[in-house]
Amino acid sequence: MELVLELRGLVKEFPGQRAVDGVSLSLARGGFYSLLGPSGCGKTTTLRMIGGFENPDAGEVVLAGNVVNGLKPYQRDVSTVFQSYALFPHLTALRNVEFGLRERGLKDCTARAMRALEMVRLADKRDRRPSELSGGEKQRVALARSLVLEPKLLLLDEPLAALDPKLRREMRAELKAMQRKTGITFLLVTHDQEEALSLSDYVAVMNKGRIEQFGTPEEVYLRPATKFVAGFLGTMNWFGKTGVRPESTRLSRTGEGLAAKVESSLFLGNCINVNVVLEDGSRVVAAMGLEHNNFHEGEAVWLHWLPSDELHFQ
Amino acid sequence: MALFFLLPLVIVFACSLLTRGDYGGVEQPWTLESYLRILDPLYLAIFWRSLWIATVATALCSLLGFPLALFVARAGKRRNLYLQLVLLPFWTSFLVRTYAWLFILRDTGLVNTVLLRMHLIAGPLPLLYNDGAVLLGLVYNFLPFFVLPVYAALERLDPALAEAAADLGARPWPVLWRVIVPLSAPGIMAGAVLLFIPCLGAYLIPDLLGGGKTVMLGNLVQNQFTTARDWPFGSAASLVLMLLSALVLAGLVRSRVARELL
Numbered sequence: 001m002e003l004v005l006e007l008r009g010l011v012k013e014f015p016g017q018r019a020v021d022g023v024s025l026s027l028a029r030g031g032f033y034s035l036l037g038p039s040g041c042g043k044t045t046t047l048r049m050i051g052g053f054e055n056p057d058a059g060e061v062v063l064a065g066n067v068v069n070g071l072k073p074y075q076r077d078v079s080t081v082f083q084s085y086a087l088f089p090h091l092t093a094l095r096n097v098e099f100g101l102r103e104r105g106l107k108d109c110t111a112r113a114m115r116a117l118e119m120v121r122l123a124d125k126r127d128r129r130p131s132e133l134s135g136g137e138k139q140r141v142a143l144a145r146s147l148v149l150e151p152k153l154l155l156l157d158e159p160l161a162a163l164d165p166k167l168r169r170e171m172r173a174e175l176k177a178m179q180r181k182t183g184i185t186f187l188l189v190t191h192d193q194e195e196a197l198s199l200s201d202y203v204a205v206m207n208k209g210r211i212e213q214f215g216t217p218e219e220v221y222l223r224p225a226t227k228f229v230a231g232f233l234g235t236m237n238w239f240g241k242t243g244v245r246p247e248s249t250r251l252s253r254t255g256e257g258l259a260a261k262v263e264s265s266l267f268l269g270n271c272i273n274v275n276v277v278l279e280d281g282s283r284v285v286a287a288m289g290l291e292h293n294n295f296h297e298g299e300a301v302w303l304h305w306l307p308s309d310e311l312h313f314q
Numbered sequence: 315m316a317l318f319f320l321l322p323l324v325i326v327f328a329c330s331l332l333t334r335g336d337y338g339g340v341e342q343p344w345t346l347e348s349y350l351r352i353l354d355p356l357y358l359a360i361f362w363r364s365l366w367i368a369t370v371a372t373a374l375c376s377l378l379g380f381p382l383a384l385f386v387a388r389a390g391k392r393r394n395l396y397l398q399l400v401l402l403p404f405w406t407s408f409l410v411r412t413y414a415w416l417f418i419l420r421d422t423g424l425v426n427t428v429l430l431r432m433h434l435i436a437g438p439l440p441l442l443y444n445d446g447a448v449l450l451g452l453v454y455n456f457l458p459f460f461v462l463p464v465y466a467a468l469e470r471l472d473p474a475l476a477e478a479a480a481d482l483g484a485r486p487w488p489v490l491w492r493v494i495v496p497l498s499a500p501g502i503m504a505g506a507v508l509l510f511i512p513c514l515g516a517y518l519i520p521d522l523l524g525g526g527k528t529v530m531l532g533n534l535v536q537n538q539f540t541t542a543r544d545w546p547f548g549s550a551a552s553l554v555l556m557l558l559s560a561l562v563l564a565g566l567v568r569s570r571v572a573r574e575l576l
Contacts, residue, residue: 053481082474086477086478088478146481
C-alpha cells in the first residue's frame with residue numbers, strides 16, 4: 001500500500017488552546033478520505049498544516065515519503081479547494097484554471113485548462129468572471145483549478161457548505177465521480193456527517209484536536225469506538241451508557257418493554273419519526289416505516305429493541 | 315452648494331475675462347487676453363513643471379506607500395497602532411511640519427550639522443531650495459493620502475486569495491503582481507488621484523522648501539494676486555489648474571468604467 005500522506009503526532013497550539021493535539025493519520029493513494037468533526041475540533045487546522053499554511057508545533061507531515069514541515073505552500077505537491085473557493089475575481093474562469101499551470105511554467109497551459117473546464121462541464125463559461133458564475137459553477141472552477149495540476153493530494157475545506165441543500169447533493173455525487181475518474185487522493189474536511197459517510201472510503205472522526213476513530217463509514221456508524229462518535233454520527237437514543245439507533249428502536253402497544261408516552265409523530269416522506277418521553281422525562285426517537293404512521297399524541301407505548309442493536313460505552 | 319461652490323467659481327471666471335486694474339482688482343473691458351498669456355512659453359513651462367513634479371511625487375509616494383499599506387494591512391493585532399502612526403503627522407499643523415523641514419535641511423540644519431561634525435563633508439550640502447526638497451516635502455505631506463485608500467483596498471481582500479495563489483504554486487513576488495496589486499488597483503488609483511491633485515496645486519511647500527526657484531502653479535496664482543496685482547491672469551491660471559485636476563479625475567472615472575467593461 002503506497003502512502004500519499006502520513007501525519008505523525010501533529011500538534012498545533014493557538015494562544016489559549018491546543019487546536020490540534022497529537023493527530024496521526026495515514027492515507028493510501030487513490031482513496032477518498034474525510035476529516036469529520038464539529039466546528040473547533042481542529043480539522044481545518046490539520047488541513048492547513050498539510051497545505052503549508054500553518055506550521056505544526058510538533059509532529060511531522062510526510063508527503064509521498066518526504067517530510068515537508070517548513071516547506072511553503074508553493075513547494076508542496078498538494079492543492080486546496082477553499083471553503084470560499086478563493087477564485088481570483090479579476091480573472092476569467094479559464095485564466096483562474098490556468099493560473100497554477102502558468103506559475104509552474106508548463107506548456108499548453110490554455111489547452112490543458114480548457115480540458116479541465118470541459119471535465120467540470122464549464123467550457124462554455126470560460127470567459128466569465130467569478131462574479132458572473134453561480135455558487136455551483138464557482139465550486140467546479142475551483143475544483144478544476146486544483147485538479148488540473150494533478151496534485152498528489154487534493155484538500156477540500158468544507159467545499160459544499162456554501163451551497164443550497166439540493167445543489168449540495170448534486171455536487172456530492174460529482175465530487176465522488178471526479179475522485180474516481182482522476183484517481184487523485186481526496187481529503188475532505190466537513191462537519192456534515194451525511195456528507196462524510198456518503199463520500200468517503202475512510203472517515204476520521206475528530207473531537208477536541210484528536211482523532212477519536214478512523215475507519216470505513218460502516219465501521220464508524222455501526223461500531224462507533226467512543227460515545228462521542230456514536231453521538232456525533234446520526235442520532236442516538238441513550239439509556240444510561242447503552243446507545244440504540246432510532247432505526248433499531250421499536251414501539252409497540254403490547255405492554256412489554258420500557259413504558260413511554262408519544263409526544264409527536266413526524267412524517268418525513270421516506271419514514272416516520274415518533275418522539276416519545278420516558279417516565280423519567282428523557283426523550284427518545286423511533287424511526288419507523290410508513291405503515292406505522294398511526295401513533296397519536298399522548299398515546300401510551302412501550303419501547304423495545306434487539307440486544308444485538310445495543311452499543312455499549314464506558 | 316450653489317452659494318459656496320458655484321458662486322465663487324462664477325466670480326473667478328468673470329475676473330479672468332476682465333482687464334487688470336492699476337492697483338489690483340479688475341476693470342472693463344471684457345477680454346480673452348489672460349488666457350492667451352498662459353500660452354506664453356514662460357507660463358507653459360510652469361504648467362509643465364508642475365505636472366512633472368506632481369507626477370514624480372505621485373510615483374515616489376506609490377513606491378513608498380504601497381509596501382507601507384501592505385505592511386499595515388498584514389500587521390494583525392498591531393494594525394490599528396500602525397495606522398495611528400501613519401496618521402500621526404496630521405496631529406500638527408501642516409505649516410509647522412513644513413517649517414520643520416527647513417530646520418532639518420538648511421545649511422546650518424540638522425543633517426548638515428551632523429555630517430559636518432562627523433567630517434563626512436567639507437561644506438554644507440545644498441539640501442534646500444531645489445526640486446529635491448520640494449519633492450521631499452510633497453511626498454512627506456501627502457503620503458498618508460495614498461496609504462489610506464490602498465490600505466482600505468488591501469484590508470478588504472480575502473486572505474484566502476493570496477493563500478490560493480501560493481497553493482497553486484506562485485512564489486511571493488508573483489502573488490503580489492498577479493493577485494494583490496491587480497485586486498487593489500482601485501485603491502491605488504484613488505490614492506494616486508488624491509495625491510496628484512493636491513501636489514499639482516501645491517503652494518506652500520514649493521514656496522518654503524523650493525525658495526524662489528521652484529515655481530509651481532500654486533505660486534504663480536498667488537503671485538498674480540499679490541505682487542503682480544494681475545487678478546485676471548491669476549484667475550485664468552487658477553481655472554486652468556482646476557481644469558487639469560478635473561481632467562485627471564475624469565481619467566480615473568473613465569478607467570474604472572473601462573475596467574468594468576473589459
